[in-house]
Amino acid sequence: MNDRIPVSVASLEKFSIALLTKAGLSRQDAATVTESLLSADLRGIGSHGVVRLTSYIGRVRAGVMELNPSMEVERESPASALLNARNGLGQIAGSKAMALAMDKAEVCGVGLVSVKNSNHFGIAAFFAMQALKRNMVGLVITNASPAIAPYGTKTPLTGTNPLAVAIPAAAERPIVLDMSTSVVARGKIRLASVIGEAIPLGWALDTDGKPTQDAKAALKGSMEPIGGPKGSGLSLIIDLLCGVLTGTSLTGEVKNVTDTSGPSKTSHMFIAINIGKFIDPEQFKQNIDAVIRRIKSLPSASGSPPYLPGEIEFNLEAKRRAEGIPLSPKVIAELQDLARKYGVTENIG
Amino acid sequence: MNDRIPVSVASLEKFSIALLTKAGLSRQDAATVTESLLSADLRGIGSHGVVRLTSYIGRVRAGVMELNPSMEVERESPASALLNARNGLGQIAGSKAMALAMDKAEVCGVGLVSVKNSNHFGIAAFFAMQALKRNMVGLVITNASPAIAPYGTKTPLTGTNPLAVAIPAAAERPIVLDMSTSVVARGKIRLASVIGEAIPLGWALDTDGKPTQDAKAALKGSMEPIGGPKGSGLSLIIDLLCGVLTGTSLTGEVKNVTDTSGPSKTSHMFIAINIGKFIDPEQFKQNIDAVIRRIKSLPSASGSPPYLPGEIEFNLEAKRRAEGIPLSPKVIAELQDLARKYGVTENIG
Numbered sequence: 001m002n003d004r005i006p007v008s009v010a011s012l013e014k015f016s017i018a019l020l021t022k023a024g025l026s027r028q029d030a031a032t033v034t035e036s037l038l039s040a041d042l043r044g045i046g047s048h049g050v051v052r053l054t055s056y057i058g059r060v061r062a063g064v065m066e067l068n069p070s071m072e073v074e075r076e077s078p079a080s081a082l083l084n085a086r087n088g089l090g091q092i093a094g095s096k097a098m099a100l101a102m103d104k105a106e107v108c109g110v111g112l113v114s115v116k117n118s119n120h121f122g123i124a125a126f127f128a129m130q131a132l133k134r135n136m137v138g139l140v141i142t143n144a145s146p147a148i149a150p151y152g153t154k155t156p157l158t159g160t161n162p163l164a165v166a167i168p169a170a171a172e173r174p175i176v177l178d179m180s181t182s183v184v185a186r187g188k189i190r191l192a193s194v195i196g197e198a199i200p201l202g203w204a205l206d207t208d209g210k211p212t213q214d215a216k217a218a219l220k221g222s223m224e225p226i227g228g229p230k231g232s233g234l235s236l237i238i239d240l241l242c243g244v245l246t247g248t249s250l251t252g253e254v255k256n257v258t259d260t261s262g263p264s265k266t267s268h269m270f271i272a273i274n275i276g277k278f279i280d281p282e283q284f285k286q287n288i289d290a291v292i293r294r295i296k297s298l299p300s301a302s303g304s305p306p307y308l309p310g311e312i313e314f315n316l317e318a319k320r321r322a323e324g325i326p327l328s329p330k331v332i333a334e335l336q337d338l339a340r341k342y343g344v345t346e347n348i349g
Numbered sequence: 350m351n352d353r354i355p356v357s358v359a360s361l362e363k364f365s366i367a368l369l370t371k372a373g374l375s376r377q378d379a380a381t382v383t384e385s386l387l388s389a390d391l392r393g394i395g396s397h398g399v400v401r402l403t404s405y406i407g408r409v410r411a412g413v414m415e416l417n418p419s420m421e422v423e424r425e426s427p428a429s430a431l432l433n434a435r436n437g438l439g440q441i442a443g444s445k446a447m448a449l450a451m452d453k454a455e456v457c458g459v460g461l462v463s464v465k466n467s468n469h470f471g472i473a474a475f476f477a478m479q480a481l482k483r484n485m486v487g488l489v490i491t492n493a494s495p496a497i498a499p500y501g502t503k504t505p506l507t508g509t510n511p512l513a514v515a516i517p518a519a520a521e522r523p524i525v526l527d528m529s530t531s532v533v534a535r536g537k538i539r540l541a542s543v544i545g546e547a548i549p550l551g552w553a554l555d556t557d558g559k560p561t562q563d564a565k566a567a568l569k570g571s572m573e574p575i576g577g578p579k580g581s582g583l584s585l586i587i588d589l590l591c592g593v594l595t596g597t598s599l600t601g602e603v604k605n606v607t608d609t610s611g612p613s614k615t616s617h618m619f620i621a622i623n624i625g626k627f628i629d630p631e632q633f634k635q636n637i638d639a640v641i642r643r644i645k646s647l648p649s650a651s652g653s654p655p656y657l658p659g660e661i662e663f664n665l666e667a668k669r670r671a672e673g674i675p676l677s678p679k680v681i682a683e684l685q686d687l688a689r690k691y692g693v694t695e696n697i698g
């Protein structure tokens with residue numbers, strides 16, 4: 001980590017927007033995608049940050065992702081919609097879908113928008129948090145490429161399929177849960193494999209479905225779901241509500257972001273709940289504050305004060321907005337290379 | 350288990366309806382509550398079955414639960430509603446709420462109904478499965494009395510807060526996930542405590558928030574959530590979406606079913622998703638069948654074929670419908686005693 005170079009948010013933002021517009025996105029779409037990537041970098045989920053620009057553009061150049069498709073609402077009811085992303089960027093589809101879900105919830109109390117034929121959309125929390133400023137609860141799920149084996153099997157079929165929920169507070173910071181259904185992110189195992197370290201039991205299974213501490217065996221096997229059959233079941237449910245409900249894919253058919261043999265067939269679901277249709281939103285937010293304070297005042301199990309879901313990420317975001325986002329020289333070089341190909345004159349940092 | 354007496358479903362149903370109508374419920378409400386309790390017994394969740402009749406009626410007699418309150422929809426939007434259960438039975442409120450959510454989803458694509466001032470509602474899957482026959486996905490959450498400590502603390506504050514999702518299939522049986530956010534049910538720890546056995550590490554924490562194998566220490570401490578901060582976060586989110594959104598309680602205030610110091614302050618949320626507003630329902634169900642068959646055909650990790658969420662419960666239900674529900678003589682005696690107090694002439698079995 002010591003060799004990481006801190007890059008200011010403003011500089012990275014300018015660079016990413018310049019690159020994406022040169023690549024062919026509208027200024028607005030480039031800003032949306034950039035905001036999502038920076039949100040991930042700021043919140044400490046670097047695997048879903050600007051490093052993804054290379055793979056996104058790589059997919060477009062390989063002809064397996066569309067940069068500017070005409071996304072279309074194919075089916076619509078008063079509180080629901082099905083958006084066809086037409087193999088465009090997940091961030092653009094996701095922002096449209098979440099906005100539509102909130103518009104529907106404004107009138108109907110709840111809005112649910114599903115997205116078919118999409119791609120990697122970055123971090124789920126990015127969309128869930130869009131509900132906060134409208135006094136709504138945001139709930140987002142997505143499927144992903146195979147990583148978790150259905151319980152009792154040894155073949156990864158469902159993704160780490162995350163679930164994000166954002167709940168607004170008054171004076172306190174919002175509660176933002178963004179969790180995968182696997183025990184840890186696959187990136188942690190990749191890192192252990194690279195540096196040749198063992199991984200703890202409980203993280204992953206080998207190709208025989210047996211617990212392993214060997215990072216390389218784990219990468220060939222599958223990720224351990226949280227709570228055994230519970231996490232594996234949750235991952236399956238999320239896949240069915242995304243892939244099968246939208247008609248995009250059957251379980252096991254989502255392609256990894258590095259697999260350029262065809263469209264990724266990713267799909268998502270966005271739900272907005274309009275708090276004001278249940279309780280006075282100010283009262284609600286005061287009550288969330290009260291709950292947060294109640295939890296913060298509990299005796300600690302570890303010596304350090306307890307963190308609410310999303311709190312560590314908000315702290316990190318504040319720090320990184322002040323000090324810059326640490327990027328490895330390798331990532332910076334890759335991005336600069338990519339930029340040069342598109343005639344981008346901005347430099348990173 | 351050998352001393353359990355198998356009781357036929359028909360006999361238990363007749364007994365429970367007789368008892369509940371004598372206690373003061375309408376015939377229809379008695380049938381609803383009975384159907385929920387039997388569903389739990391049939392599916393192997395005996396802790397939520399007819400054994401609960403004693404505690405439900407006990408709460409009514411203690412004056413902390415209402416048998417026949419006038420439940421009222423307090424707020425309503427095209428796709429959402431807030432139902433005040435007025436401290437009545439959770440099963441009655443839940444059935445009304447799920448039916449209303451489905452009616453709303455029929456028109457709006459999705460329906461979301463929250464229930465305030467409710468009580469223990471039995472198993473969440475019972476309501477989620479009501480969506481199946483209407484070609485909908487049912488999603489149900491509820492809060493419960495404190496059992497899980499917010500991550501980093503040692504004080505149980507949130508419940509085991511279950512989540513149930515039911516998804517219809519065509520020729521195959523539906524997929525029904527019904528999971529608590531704790532690693533195991535508290536009943537398993539209670540059983541170990543009674544028979545003096547150690548519990549595995551990973552099930553529970555002692556009052557210092559440290560992992561324990563001592564069942565008695567575990568019962569005084571808290572239940573281990575699935576995936577550490579993930580399960581604990583999910584449990585908190587479910588509490589906020591139930592207790593705080595409905596204005597019923599702040600986190601930590603739901604009373605245990607045996608605590609007769611006041612109303613339990615339980616609350617729930619019911620969501621119905623109308624499949625036909627996204628994709629042809631027959632196509633959807635065929636695709637769910639295809640996914641089920643794909644999973645069933647995977648190589649097994651254990652030697653036995655993999656089970657889909659809910660499959661073990663459906664198998665058990667078929668067996669128990671044929672062979673009867675095994676009840677302990679103690680539970681039968683308690684129920685007969687209760688029945689005599691109300692002048693019920695039916696016997697169990």
